[in-house]
Amino acid sequence: xxxxxxxxxxxxxxxxxxxxxxxxxxxxxxxxxxxxxxxxxxxxxxxxxxxxxxxxxxxxxxxxxxxxxxxxxxxxxxxxxxxxxxxxxxxxxxxxxxxxxxxxxxxxxxxxxxxxxxxxxxxxxxxxxxxxxxxxxxxxxxxxxxxxxxxxxxxxxxxxxxxxxxxxxxxxxxxxxxxxxxxxxxxxxxxxxxxxxxxxxxxxxxxxxxxxxxxxxxxxxxxxxxxxxxxxxxxxxxxxxxxxxxxxxxxxxxxxxxxxxxxxxxxxxxxxxxxxxxxxxxxxxxxxxxxxxxxxxxxxxxxxxxxxxxxxxxxxxxxxxxxxxxxxxxxxxxxxxx
Amino acid sequence: xxxxxxxxxxxxxxxxxxxxxxxxxxxxxxxxxxxxxxxxxxxxxxxxxxxxxxxxxxxxxxxxxxxxxxxxxxxxxxxxxxxxxxxxxxxxxxxxxxxxxxxxxxxxxxxxxxxxxxxxxxxxxxxxxxxxxxxxxxxxxxxxxxxxxxxxxxxxxxxxxxxxxxxxxxxxxxxxxxxxxxxxxxxxxxxxxxxxxxxxxxxxxxxxxxxxxxxxxxxxxxxxxxxxxxxxxxxxxxxxxxxxxxx
Ligand SMILES: Nc1ncnc2c1ncn2[C@@H]1O[C@H](COP(=O)(O)OP(=O)(O)O)[C@@H](O)[C@H]1O
Ligand SMILES: [Mg+2]
Numbered sequence: 001x002x003x004x005x006x007x008x009x010x011x012x013x014x015x016x017x018x019x020x021x022x023x024x025x026x027x028x029x030x031x032x033x034x035x036x037x038x039x040x041x042x043x044x045x046x047x048x049x050x051x052x053x054x055x056x057x058x059x060x061x062x063x064x065x066x067x068x069x070x071x072x073x074x075x076x077x078x079x080x081x082x083x084x085x086x087x088x089x090x091x092x093x094x095x096x097x098x099x100x101x102x103x104x105x106x107x108x109x110x111x112x113x114x115x116x117x118x119x120x121x122x123x124x125x126x127x128x129x130x131x132x133x134x135x136x137x138x139x140x141x142x143x144x145x146x147x148x149x150x151x152x153x154x155x156x157x158x159x160x161x162x163x164x165x166x167x168x169x170x171x172x173x174x175x176x177x178x179x180x181x182x183x184x185x186x187x188x189x190x191x192x193x194x195x196x197x198x199x200x201x202x203x204x205x206x207x208x209x210x211x212x213x214x215x216x217x218x219x220x221x222x223x224x225x226x227x228x229x230x231x232x233x234x235x236x237x238x239x240x241x242x243x244x245x246x247x248x249x250x251x252x253x254x255x256x257x258x259x260x261x262x263x264x265x266x267x268x269x270x271x272x273x274x275x276x277x278x279x280x281x282x283x284x285x286x287x288x289x290x291x292x293x294x295x296x297x298x299x300x301x302x303x304x305x306x307x308x309x310x311x312x313x314x315x316x317x318x319x320x321x322x323x324x325x326x327x328x329x330x331x332x333x334x335x336x337x338x
Numbered sequence: 339x340x341x342x343x344x345x346x347x348x349x350x351x352x353x354x355x356x357x358x359x360x361x362x363x364x365x366x367x368x369x370x371x372x373x374x375x376x377x378x379x380x381x382x383x384x385x386x387x388x389x390x391x392x393x394x395x396x397x398x399x400x401x402x403x404x405x406x407x408x409x410x411x412x413x414x415x416x417x418x419x420x421x422x423x424x425x426x427x428x429x430x431x432x433x434x435x436x437x438x439x440x441x442x443x444x445x446x447x448x449x450x451x452x453x454x455x456x457x458x459x460x461x462x463x464x465x466x467x468x469x470x471x472x473x474x475x476x477x478x479x480x481x482x483x484x485x486x487x488x489x490x491x492x493x494x495x496x497x498x499x500x501x502x503x504x505x506x507x508x509x510x511x512x513x514x515x516x517x518x519x520x521x522x523x524x525x526x527x528x529x530x531x532x533x534x535x536x537x538x539x540x541x542x543x544x545x546x547x548x549x550x551x552x553x554x555x556x557x558x559x560x561x562x563x564x565x566x567x568x569x570x571x572x573x574x575x576x577x578x579x580x581x582x583x584x585x
Contacts, residue, residue, distance in 0.1 A: 007455070187451050190453060195439060
């Protein structure tokens with residue numbers, strides 16, 4: 001929203017606070033009874049969910065097949081490592097490019113569609129990519145997956161870090177997450193990002209203002225798919241393998257659920273909140289009962305029914321109420337979004 | 339010379355003919371009024387002019403160039419802007435942001451991801467100027483959905499004006515406005531007269547007859563009468579129909 005100073009900033013106080021908290025995670029995560037690897041998972045899925053939200057929350061495009069881009073990135077990371085060069089940067093570029101190219105391919109077919117047709121086509125394309133990954137045994141390893149992917153050293157020219165243990169991997173992924181968050185924050189607050197938001201609000205008006213809406217939609221699908229592929233590449237490295245299951249419909253649905261639960265429709269950080277809540281709930285509730293998805297699913301239904309803005313939306317409302325109590329009512333304390 | 343020219347424009351949806359044959363020309367700098375009963379096809383004509391609907395037959399020329407069948411964004415880029423009968427604003431944006439995205443300077447940077455919009459004075463100053471010109475000075479920071487009905491109507495026009503168009507098409511701009519609002523709008527449109535070419539669909543007779551240079555009456559998918567306000571008031575067809583009444 002214009003006027004709020006953080007929109008104009010490259011790095012916001014929220015980011016710095018979040019990074020500082022996240023930097024302490026390896027120090028206490030085991031003490032609260034969680035498995036340390038969950039931190040790595042949360043960061044990678046956060047990158048993925050932020051990338052996904054460029055399409056869903058920012059541009060209003062209902063994509064339900066995003067797992068395909070994540071999965072393609074995962075395979076591309078492994079295949080680049082085996083066939084091109086066992087270099088971390090090369091492999092991550094490979095994963096990003098593969099995601100982006102897949103996004104371009106899908107985007108060319110769907111960027112001119114709207115609403116339910118758009119959604120159905122994303123599902124259909126997701127299923128096509130999933131089927132290909134299962135069937136092309138010689139390339140992807142089929143159901144057995146692509147195994148023996150190595151956590152490659154972080155080579156910065158002068159120094160190289162080993163990230164084969166979970167703690168150093170965590171700090172590497174945290175650094176990457178920080179960079180991606182800065183880039184995407186700037187993107188959504190740039191003329192381009194605000195225009196995507198305009199398209200979400202009124203495609204018709206945006207077109208009559210002289211913007212080629214189709215090209216904007218196509219471009220954000222490609223960018224989102226590229227970052228999703230990048231996240232998939234990190235995931236393959238973290239897991240030391242790539243499997244078709246990250247591409248199936250249920251997994252594609254998970255990122256939608258995380259984004260909505262967190263509040264991706266009203267807040268940039270919503271998807272990250274959703275990922276943290278989801279993955280923590282999986283480990284905490286999952287340790288108590290096998291039916292944890294039942295509980296999470298119920299929570300999702302309740303949230304969508306009563307707080308469609310998600311956790312971030314509920315939080316915003318609380319802050320506004322709290323502010324309104326202290327201040328005399330004025331127009332500037334009216335509900336804002338963005 | 340005619341800046342906007344429609345020649346034999348025919349539009350049907352399925353087998354329902356909405357525009358039979360529209361012939362209409364608007365001169366540069368003119369304020370051209372369009373009237374006609376509900377469902378006559380006035381909005382459809384605007385949609386055809388602005389690229390939203392492709393005509394099944396006929397030509398639409400803008401400054402001599404045939405633009406029929408071009409996409410809305412291509413036509414907008416040739417200098418044609420429109421407002422909407424059913425308000426089409428960016429409701430999550432502030433008034434200022436609504437206007438900002440319409441500016442040619444913003445459009446030139448539509449793919450720019452390097453700089454933030456917030457705090458960029460090159461957009462906000464010009465946007466505030468446009469807002470002030472429609473009487474919305476001081477409303478810049480307010481979310482479009484929180485503006486009053488009259489303010490939203492004004493913003494609807496401000497967004498079109500921000501495009502710095504050569505031709506401004508207004509679809510029932512006074513729709514839903516009270517006497518005061520209509521008067522203010524008449525003042526605003528009067529102040530724009532001569533500065534750019536305006537085509538205005540309007541059902542408020544007083545409004546149209548006091549402002550327009552020429553008026554075309556659309557009925558049954560055709561222009562059934564045309565002329566200056568004075569000529570039209572004498573027109574037998576207009577007199578017979580209840581369109582000529584100033585109720
Ligand atoms: N996209 C469409 N599909 C089918 N019928 C339409 C469409 N748009 C308009 N119409 C019909 O065309 C007729 C003229 O509508 P419109 O142009 O909105 O009239 P006006 O603006 O003069 O009141 C109406 O009967 C309307 O139902
Ligand atoms: Mg109409």
